[in-house]
Amino acid sequence: MLRIEGLSAGYSAKPVLNDVSINVGAGEFVAIVGPNGAGKTTLFKTISGIVKPSGGAITFDGVDLLAVPPPQRAHLGIAHVPEGRQVFPSLTVMENLEMGAMTESGRRDWQANIERIFEWLPVLKERRDQFAGTMSGGQQQMLAIGRGLASSPKLLMLDEPSMGLAPSTADFIFERLIEIRRQAGLTMLLVEQRVAEALESADHGYVLEAGHVVLQGNNATLRADDRVRKAYLGM
Amino acid sequence: MEGFFQALAAGLLIGAVYGLMCVGLGLIFGVMRVINFAHGDFMMLGMYTAFYLFTAAGVQATFGNTVGPFVAILLAGPVLAVFGYFVHRALISHVSGTRTASLEGEGHYAQLILTLGIALILQNGGLIVFGSVLASIRTPLSSSAWELGPFFDMSIFLNKARSIDMVVSLAIMILLSLLITRTRIGKSLRAAADNPTAATYMGIDVDRAHRTAFALGCGITAIAGGLLATNYPFHPFVGLEYVIVMYAGVVLGGMGSIIGAFWGGMTIGLVQQMSTLILPTQLQNAAIFAVFLLIIFFRPQGFFGRMVERT
Numbered sequence: 275m276l277r278i279e280g281l282s283a284g285y286s287a288k289p290v291l292n293d294v295s296i297n298v299g300a301g302e303f304v305a306i307v308g309p310n311g312a313g314k315t316t317l318f319k320t321i322s323g324i325v326k327p328s329g330g331a332i333t334f335d336g337v338d339l340l341a342v343p344p345p346q347r348a349h350l351g352i353a354h355v356p357e358g359r360q361v362f363p364s365l366t367v368m369e370n371l372e373m374g375a376m377t378e379s380g381r382r383d384w385q386a387n388i389e390r391i392f393e394w395l396p397v398l399k400e401r402r403d404q405f406a407g408t409m410s411g412g413q414q415q416m417l418a419i420g421r422g423l424a425s426s427p428k429l430l431m432l433d434e435p436s437m438g439l440a441p442s443t444a445d446f447i448f449e450r451l452i453e454i455r456r457q458a459g460l461t462m463l464l465v466e467q468r469v470a471e472a473l474e475s476a477d478h479g480y481v482l483e484a485g486h487v488v489l490q491g492n493n494a495t496l497r498a499d500d501r502v503r504k505a506y507l508g509m
Numbered sequence: 510m511e512g513f514f515q516a517l518a519a520g521l522l523i524g525a526v527y528g529l530m531c532v533g534l535g536l537i538f539g540v541m542r543v544i545n546f547a548h549g550d551f552m553m554l555g556m557y558t559a560f561y562l563f564t565a566a567g568v569q570a571t572f573g574n575t576v577g578p579f580v581a582i583l584l585a586g587p588v589l590a591v592f593g594y595f596v597h598r599a600l601i602s603h604v605s606g607t608r609t610a611s612l613e614g615e616g617h618y619a620q621l622i623l624t625l626g627i628a629l630i631l632q633n634g635g636l637i638v639f640g641s642v643l644a645s646i647r648t649p650l651s652s653s654a655w656e657l658g659p660f661f662d663m664s665i666f667l668n669k670a671r672s673i674d675m676v677v678s679l680a681i682m683i684l685l686s687l688l689i690t691r692t693r694i695g696k697s698l699r700a701a702a703d704n705p706t707a708a709t710y711m712g713i714d715v716d717r718a719h720r721t722a723f724a725l726g727c728g729i730t731a732i733a734g735g736l737l738a739t740n741y742p743f744h745p746f747v748g749l750e751y752v753i754v755m756y757a758g759v760v761l762g763g764m765g766s767i768i769g770a771f772w773g774g775m776t777i778g779l780v781q782q783m784s785t786l787i788l789p790t791q792l793q794n795a796a797i798f799a800v801f802l803l804i805i806f807f808r809p810q811g812f813f814g815r816m817v818e819r820t
Contacts, residue, residue: 322710324706347712361707362699362708364703365696
């Protein structure tokens, strides 16, 4: 569904991504793990069009994504749940969800989507009229996920949903994500620093270090790899 | 006592129009974070547009002297909105929005120079085209008044033209609030203002949202300018006199708050009129800024501003 080939990107002259190739098949759950500064967020920003690549290709559902203007990419079915949540603070929870549903499919499926989102993340229903900026980090993260789901995406991209959250909250959000994926059969691309959890539930994983894919494989292979065990799993 | 209520009434009437004028600027600043120094001059164009629509384009002949001016003023709004749309497209969009999101200072230096340049061109271009003679949109209503009262032996006189100005201002303000809070376009403008990057992720075209805000802001301020012109004569450099008031209003209301800008403008109108009770007329503007500094000292974020910066 999403195919990234030989992608290089960076800010000004400083390259952040170097010849990165990643493949996400329909229905797959792919995790990208790696240390801070490896280029994970830059990769997502390049997919969404905020960062312009210096080389390589991205195709989504057979469409050359790099030829699509950034605001149009969401309409193709890509939902980006950004790093640091980035909800709209002065909009209410409900209005944030409506912004997620700007796409055609999001508008069409609005009623069904909103019911499912409220069922998965009941806190959003309780706080539907609250300003997003006044919610806790965990609640904002759930809103960011709900906002992504409101577009009826084909691909849900999650950039460190556990960032800055208490471990118990992060665990809860992780469980919710697994449950949502199980019920909705969503294709998911996850970037995470919580490597153990990410690799445990993902079908396929990539290890990104200093802008390079240094390792990839299905979750069993990765978790059995000595380098991953030592560097990320603390074993 | 009578003088006090008379000044209060005059302040409310003029304040509503100042409020509308500030909202135009506040909308542009709130959504785009662009400081538009040329906004007073867009208003000047709005005044002349209303003037020529009234006198030369047949509005006077069709609607007469009483209704005509207000028809011309309301028509000047869309005209200036279209003008603003193209100014944004041709000039402002090159130094704002997604093109500059990653630049140092988000392109603010270029924006300052560009909008100052536009201001100079409009002022001096206006001088060439319109001449330096004072113009005004006169209606018989400008020099007649409704009498309220008498209450307890005193009556308040409301200038008819200014009263209608206030009603028009409030009506436009209500329409705008509905647009901003209820409609899809309004909500996407607010989302684009809150976080342009996240708005792009949602599929909102941030540059188009900016263009909409700029056009709306120009149109609204043009209408406010036309309303002012029913009582105050104007000239090509009139923008300079008002742009200061606009900025004071926007800051008072809270940078980024669109509704706040209205109350900021209202406050300025009230202070300006009330100050005449105790100060000579020449000190009106001094009074405005004394009160401005006082409010900002105690409430630096303005009436509706938030202390937190946007993420």
